Amino acid sequence: MRTTRRTFVRASLATAAATLLPISLRAQEGLPARRAIPSTREEIPIVGLGTWITFNVGNDPVLRDECARVMAAFFEAGGRMIDSSPMYGSSQPVIGYGLQKLGRPSALFSAEKVWTSSAAAGPPQIEQSRRFWGVPKFDLVQVHNLLAWKAHLQTLFQMKATGAVRYVGITTSEGRRHDLIEQIMRNEPIDFVQISYNVVDREVEARLLPLASERGIAVIVNRPFRQGALTQRLKSEPLPKWAAELGVSSWAQLILKFILSHPAVTVAIPATTRVDHVRENLAAAAGPMPDLAMRQRISAHVKAL
Amino acid sequence: MSEWWTYRAEDFLLFSPRVYWRMFELHNAALWPLHVLTLAAGLIIILLVARRPKPSARWLALILAIPWIFVGWSFLWNRYATINWAAAYVAPAFAVEGVLLLVIGSLRDGLAFDRRGLAGWTGYLILAFALAGQPLLAPLQGRGWASSEVFGIAPDPTAMATLGVLLLARGRLLPLLLPIPVLWCLLSGLTLQTMEEPQAWAPYAALALAAAAWIWTIIRRTADIMKENRT
Numbered sequence: 001m002r003t004t005r006r007t008f009v010r011a012s013l014a015t016a017a018a019t020l021l022p023i024s025l026r027a028q029e030g031l032p033a034r035r036a037i038p039s040t041r042e043e044i045p046i047v048g049l050g051t052w053i054t055f056n057v058g059n060d061p062v063l064r065d066e067c068a069r070v071m072a073a074f075f076e077a078g079g080r081m082i083d084s085s086p087m088y089g090s091s092q093p094v095i096g097y098g099l100q101k102l103g104r105p106s107a108l109f110s111a112e113k114v115w116t117s118s119a120a121a122g123p124p125q126i127e128q129s130r131r132f133w134g135v136p137k138f139d140l141v142q143v144h145n146l147l148a149w150k151a152h153l154q155t156l157f158q159m160k161a162t163g164a165v166r167y168v169g170i171t172t173s174e175g176r177r178h179d180l181i182e183q184i185m186r187n188e189p190i191d192f193v194q195i196s197y198n199v200v201d202r203e204v205e206a207r208l209l210p211l212a213s214e215r216g217i218a219v220i221v222n223r224p225f226r227q228g229a230l231t232q233r234l235k236s237e238p239l240p241k242w243a244a245e246l247g248v249s250s251w252a253q254l255i256l257k258f259i260l261s262h263p264a265v266t267v268a269i270p271a272t273t274r275v276d277h278v279r280e281n282l283a284a285a286a287g288p289m290p291d292l293a294m295r296q297r298i299s300a301h302v303k304a305l
Numbered sequence: 306m307s308e309w310w311t312y313r314a315e316d317f318l319l320f321s322p323r324v325y326w327r328m329f330e331l332h333n334a335a336l337w338p339l340h341v342l343t344l345a346a347g348l349i350i351i352l353l354v355a356r357r358p359k360p361s362a363r364w365l366a367l368i369l370a371i372p373w374i375f376v377g378w379s380f381l382w383n384r385y386a387t388i389n390w391a392a393a394y395v396a397p398a399f400a401v402e403g404v405l406l407l408v409i410g411s412l413r414d415g416l417a418f419d420r421r422g423l424a425g426w427t428g429y430l431i432l433a434f435a436l437a438g439q440p441l442l443a444p445l446q447g448r449g450w451a452s453s454e455v456f457g458i459a460p461d462p463t464a465m466a467t468l469g470v471l472l473l474a475r476g477r478l479l480p481l482l483l484p485i486p487v488l489w490c491l492l493s494g495l496t497l498q499t500m501e502e503p504q505a506w507a508p509y510a511a512l513a514l515a516a517a518a519w520i521w522t523i524i525r526r527t528a529d530i531m532k533e534n535r536t
Contacts, residue, residue, distance in 0.1 A: 058387035089319045089388045
């Protein structure tokens with residue numbers, strides 16, 4: 001099922017009701033637009049920074065500095081959410097290195113994950129991750145790919161109750177286990193759900209995105225460029241002339257605007273190793289967003305290529 | 306992990322090709338000029354195999370065992386594991402291969418390097434490629450010498466050289482020495498293939514050649530036994 005006018009308007013209204021904010025993105029001059037996390041109404045810039053593969057650079061001092069420069073550009077452009085996982089190799093210590101180098105920016109919204117099949121190993125893993133980042137506590141901890149989700153959610157809800165973490169979430173990627181994701185969204189008081197969504201992978205529009213709006217759950221979108229494969233595929237194609245109406249200068253920006261214009265989406269987290277790309281991504285969070293007709297136009301155009 | 310069938314090899318690749326090859330550059334820079342010593346050790350292995358004096362089997366196994374233990378510790382454990390957590394589980398296997406070489410090599414009649422014929426020549430070919438061909442792949446693919454993979458320093462040429470040596474060997478316990486180098490060549494080939502690196506053919510080709518030579522040897526031996534039984 002694709003987004004129809006009815007489901008789009010319904011999702012928009014549900015999001016507005018949940019957040020008590022206007023649907024239109026209120027971008028200030030040059031700054032990325034923000035959206036509210038439904039459970040607290042705290043506003044957050046709609047483009048974050050993913051670290052899957054890109055920040056896994058081991059102990060390489062040159063590449064660590066490169067990652068720190070990407071983080072610096074991200075914060076300078078108004079970004080806040082950085083997302084990682086214990087599964088991502090050395091990404092966590094590399095983030096910690098960057099944060100230390102940048103003087104621990106107060107804007108940081110730290111999004112981490114717990115990823116272990118053992119319930120008992122969850123809390124020590126979260127503590128280890130916190131040490132890697134060098135933060136007093138995480139803003140958000142998510143159960144990665146629903147691994148041992150019942151036990152970890154219990155741990156995370158307890159941590160939230162004691163103030164050790166601010167938000168709790170679950171994640172999946174590339175369309176896996178959507179039935180279970182839906183079940184958890186319906187039955188557990190989670191703040192965030194992280195899913196894959198882009199102009200060609202639109203399955204979540206049918207049930208998960210409307211459900212997130214209905215239940216007041218913030219949505220993080222991972223793999224917006226299909227891990228670079230989508231932008232790579234479109235690279236040789238000219239950007240359509242009508243894309244200028246949205247103020248975009250690249251396929252990456254057009255794809256991001258498509259994702260961000262869905263009213264149920266709170267943050268998209270593209271990953272990159274390049275400073276110019278991180279600036280370009282955050283620039284896509286400002287300016288006009290596609291309406292339903294434009295979204296259909298973007299989708300049809302990409303499909304036809 | 307549920308819905309495992311929906312995962313592709315790319316989903317398990319945690320790093321980019323750039324980071325992978327930079328890791329070899331840093332590793333080589335940190336260990337230089339140890340490469341001269343490990344290559345010399347490789348040449349000594351060829352000489353010992355070619356001369357075939359029986360007591361040399363013990364020394365040959367020792368010379369081969371040290372690189373396995375060293376590469377497992379210095380490359381897999383200290384370096385590769387920082388970008389691929391699975392490497393921390395593979396590193397002990399390299400130590401096991403080293404210990405197996407030491408133990409089996411020190412046993413009386415543990416290993417004898419007297420195999421010739423097709424299997425033997427294939428062994429020499431793989432051994433020569435591991436020592437002299439593999440280090441050339443980096444400059445040939447435009448990455449420069451800095452990220453070259455050298456026997457005794459990097460895992461691929463070490464595993465391939467071992468396959469070559471084992472093709473030249475005979476021994477009751479020889480099958481115990483095969484699984485770890487074979488599995489490493491498979492794993493490395495899969496990693497390189499997932500990164501879309503053309504040199505994935507190298508570990509795959511070493512495996513295919515070794516398998517073909519072993520199969521040929523088994524067929525020949527079976528045919529000889531049947532012939533003897535008939536006469």
